[in-house]
Amino acid sequence: MNALWISHPGQSKPWLYLLLLCLFSLPLSAWGQSAADPRREALQSMPGTTPDFWRDAVEGVTGRTTSRSPGADTLIMTEGERWRQLRNQWISPGGAIALGGTLVALLGFYLLVGQIKLAHPRSGRKIERWTRWDRTIHWYVASLFIILGLTGLSILYAKWFLQPILPTSVWAAWMNAAKNIHNYLGPLFALGVVAMIVKWLKHNFFNLTDLKWFLRGGGIIGKAHPSAGYLNGGEKVWFWMIVLVGLTVVASGLVLDFPNFGQSRETMQLFLVIHAVASLILLAASFGHIYIGTLGTEGALEGMKTGYVDETWAKQHHDLWYAEVKGKDLP
Amino acid sequence: MARMKFLCDSERCIECNGCVTACKNANETEWGIQRRRVVTLDDGEIGKEVSISVACMHCSDAPCMAVCPTDCFYPTEDGLILHNKDACIGCGYCLYACPFGAPQFPKQGAFGARGKMDKCTFCAGGPESDPVLEEQKYGANRLREGKLPLCAEMCSTKALLAGDAQEVADIFRERVVYRGHRNSAWSAVEHEAAENEQLAQQAADLAYDATQRA
Numbered sequence: 139m140n141a142l143w144i145s146h147p148g149q150s151k152p153w154l155y156l157l158l159l160c161l162f163s164l165p166l167s168a169w170g171q172s173a174a175d176p177r178r179e180a181l182q183s184m185p186g187t188t189p190d191f192w193r194d195a196v197e198g199v200t201g202r203t204t205s206r207s208p209g210a211d212t213l214i215m216t217e218g219e220r221w222r223q224l225r226n227q228w229i230s231p232g233g234a235i236a237l238g239g240t241l242v243a244l245l246g247f248y249l250l251v252g253q254i255k256l257a258h259p260r261s262g263r264k265i266e267r268w269t270r271w272d273r274t275i276h277w278y279v280a281s282l283f284i285i286l287g288l289t290g291l292s293i294l295y296a297k298w299f300l301q302p303i304l305p306t307s308v309w310a311a312w313m314n315a316a317k318n319i320h321n322y323l324g325p326l327f328a329l330g331v332v333a334m335i336v337k338w339l340k341h342n343f344f345n346l347t348d349l350k351w352f353l354r355g356g357g358i359i360g361k362a363h364p365s366a367g368y369l370n371g372g373e374k375v376w377f378w379m380i381v382l383v384g385l386t387v388v389a390s391g392l393v394l395d396f397p398n399f400g401q402s403r404e405t406m407q408l409f410l411v412i413h414a415v416a417s418l419i420l421l422a423a424s425f426g427h428i429y430i431g432t433l434g435t436e437g438a439l440e441g442m443k444t445g446y447v448d449e450t451w452a453k454q455h456h457d458l459w460y461a462e463v464k465g466k467d468l469p
Numbered sequence: 470m471a472r473m474k475f476l477c478d479s480e481r482c483i484e485c486n487g488c489v490t491a492c493k494n495a496n497e498t499e500w501g502i503q504r505r506r507v508v509t510l511d512d513g514e515i516g517k518e519v520s521i522s523v524a525c526m527h528c529s530d531a532p533c534m535a536v537c538p539t540d541c542f543y544p545t546e547d548g549l550i551l552h553n554k555d556a557c558i559g560c561g562y563c564l565y566a567c568p569f570g571a572p573q574f575p576k577q578g579a580f581g582a583r584g585k586m587d588k589c590t591f592c593a594g595g596p597e598s599d600p601v602l603e604e605q606k607y608g609a610n611r612l613r614e615g616k617l618p619l620c621a622e623m624c625s626t627k628a629l630l631a632g633d634a635q636e637v638a639d640i641f642r643e644r645v646v647y648r649g650h651r652n653s654a655w656s657a658v659e660h661e662a663a664e665n666e667q668l669a670q671q672a673a674d675l676a677y678d679a680t681q682r683a
Contacts, residue, residue, distance in 0.1 A: 191479075191510065191519055204486060205506035208577075209570050213508045213521065218566040222532045293560065297540040310556040313539045317558040321580040397577045403565050410565065 209403050221407035229411065230294060233418035240422040244429045254357075254435045257454050264446035265463055273445055275337055279330040282323055287421055289316040294414065321395050328388040335381055341369050342377045347458065368459040376427050379420065386416040471633040472548035473591055473612075475621070476641055477522045481628035484509050484520035488620035488629050492524070495592060495619035496608025502573045504589040504608075505620050522629050524620070525550065525571035525589035533563035533572060547612070548634075549591045554606050559583035591631070592618040 198216045209215060268276070292300070293316060301309050348371035354364040356372050364370075369377070390413040394406065401409075432439050437451040452460040484507050492498075492505045505524035511517035531550045534542035541556035542563075561583055563572040574583035594610030597603035603610060611619065621631030630637045 194510070199510060201508040201510040202512040203506050203508045204489070205503050206501070207503060207506070207570060207573055210503075210506055211508065212570065213510065213523065214568045215570060216568065218532055218568050222536050222566045226535055293538040297538060301540050306553070306556060310539065310553075310558075313556065314558050317538075317560055317581070321582075395581055396579050397561065397581060397583065398579050400577070403570075406561065407565050410562075 208400060215403060217404050217407055221411065224411055225414070229414045229418070233294065233414070233421075236418055236422045237425070240425045244425060244434075248429070248433065253433065256436050256448075256450050257363075258450050260437075260451075261449040263449045265449055265452050265460070266445055267441040267447045267452070268445045270445065272337065273442060275330060275334050276442055279327065279334050282327040282330060283424065285323060286320055286327055287417075287424070289320040290417055291421075292316040293320065324388075324391045324395055328392060331380065331384050331388055335377075335385075338377060342374045344371070344374060347371075348374060363454055363457075365458050366456045367462075368456060370456065372430070376423065379423055383416050383420045383423075387413060387420055390416065472635075473527060473593075473632065474548075474634040474637050475524065475526060475591075475618075476630045476637045478628045478630065478641065478644065479519050479521045481626040482507065482520040482522055483626055483628070485625055487623055487625055488522050491619040491623040492589070495611065496590075497604075498573075498587060498608060499575045502575060502587050504571075504573065504587065506570075522620070522624075523569050523571075525567075525591070526569055527591060532566035532568070536562045536566045538562060543596070545593065547591075547593070549593050551590055551593060551595050551607075552586065552588070553596045554585040554587075557585045559585060561586075563588075589618075592616070 195213050196216065198212055198214060200211045201213060203210050205211075292313065296313070296316075300312070304312070345367075347365055347367055351364045351366055351371040354360050356370065357363045390409045393401065393409045394413060397406070430438065431442065435455070437448055438455075441447040441451075449460070452463070486507050489503060489505050489507060493503065496504065498504060505522060507520055507522045509518060509520040511519065527549045529548070531542060531544070533552075534540075534544075534550060537552075538560060539556045539558055541553045542550055543553070544550055559574060560581065561572075561574065563586060564570070564574070571588045572586045573588060574586055576582055576584045590607050590610075592609050592611035594603045594613065595607030597606055600610070609619070611617065616622070618631045621629045624630075630640060
């Protein structure tokens with residue numbers, strides 16, 4: 139365009155007039171702006187923070203931010219303090235009391251009552267109680283449970299007793315290992331729990347025999363051992379605890395284990411509470427299970443170790459099952 | 470002994486994100502990690518919009534420290550809350566407890582793989598004797614050089630103040646005196662009509678740095 143105008147010098151130059159007009163209109167436009175009230179504008183752009191603003195802020199109001207961090211638009215996240223109080227003031231001491239109390243109670247029981255001995259001498263004849271599959275699943279879940287329990291307890295409690303006595307490097311290495319072991323083995327534990335529930339569900343429906351077994355306190359009340367089928371009432375309770383509490387632990391653990399799905403901080407707090415409470419309940423109950431299955435009852439562990447129990451043991455603890463097996467096996 | 474504090478004067482913050490950029494530049498944080506952020510409330514609503522810059526507030530009773538399973542946090546003599554990345558296991562508990570969203574993680578991976586937590590150090594580095602390693606892991610240690618955090622030093626409106634709590638409080642108190650608002654620090658827009666003219670003048674005064682005036 140310019141080139142065209144230059145090639146015709148005689149012609150008027152409208153662009154020049156336009157430029158001049160722009161130049162002269164500059165002060166004019168500045169004058170027009172000054173008509174606005176600067177004080178009014180300042181009040182508008184800096185409205186000041188009202189008491190309402192702070193009330194909103196401490197109640198967790200959200201705004202807009204350029205940060206992509208999860209929850210970054212929340213000025214003050216109020217739920218964190220509640221979670222901290224729950225975890226540090228209730229779950230931590232509560233869990234310690236539950237676990238310690240269970241241990242003390244079991245020790246007291248052992249000292250007072252002692253091991254439940256076989257009432258009659260061993261017959262030497264063995265009955266298969268747990269198949270290879272049963273035992274595989276049991277020990278798979280049991281070993282993972284112990285590993286997860288130790289690493290989980292480390293995460294909850296170790297800073298109170300291990301951290302002060304270990305050099306920082308050893309402490310850091312252990313805690314890193316604990317967290318990773320816990321997080322990677324957790325899903326494998328979940329698979330084992332599900333397999334266990336599926337495999338043993340059919341044995342675990344309560345019946346009238348179990349009611350009588352409970353009324354007799356599993357043999358604590360009264361002299362004679364109460365009748366029991368393949369599984370007694372106590373074993374069935376432990377099974378249903380694994381179903382309810384165990385699956386809660388597993389499900390909440392999976393939510394915590396995969397933060398890649400973008401769970402909010404509030405979701406994680408909730409599931410951390412659920413996971414901790416359920417795990418501690420399960421741990422305390424497991425102490426009872428482990429005691430009864432090993433130290434507490436003569437001849438119980440060999441069933442899960444070898445798969446076979448002595449007939450004397452079967453007759454004493456699971457008389458109905460014994461009769462059933464013998465009835466079936468006898469010609 | 471100084472007790473270090475941040476204070477963001479929300480009546481001055483103009484949401485320029487200069488503090489965010491200054492922090493990122495001073496500390497060369499990992500990709501995706503932003504130790505400081507500006508939150509704007511009532512964004513775009515004329516007469517209501519307020520911005521405030523947030524990072525670790527170096528709490529006196531720090532929730533992160535209280536819930537950390539590895540006890541990797543420690544308070545310094547200056548009242549700062551710093552942490553040891555070697556002991557950090559990336560469990561995320563500090564983030565779940567912190568009211569200000571200060572702890573950041575480089576990853577959000579499956580099996581809780583988050584990497585080492587990173588947060589504002591008040592430009593005071595971390596527990597590492599080798600300065601090169603310290604800068605790599607924790608960012609700048611400006612405090613050792615007698616400097617304040619870069620976010621506050623570079624704040625264009627001096628909304629973000631950092632330093633000894635007493636000094637910061639004195640500066641802020643002086644501002645409040647100059648503003649002369651009925652609610653001292655925090656003004657209220659919805660006043661009676663008669664007061665509005667006076668408030669408008671006071672708000673206009675804010676355009677100047679009160680501390681620079683005679």
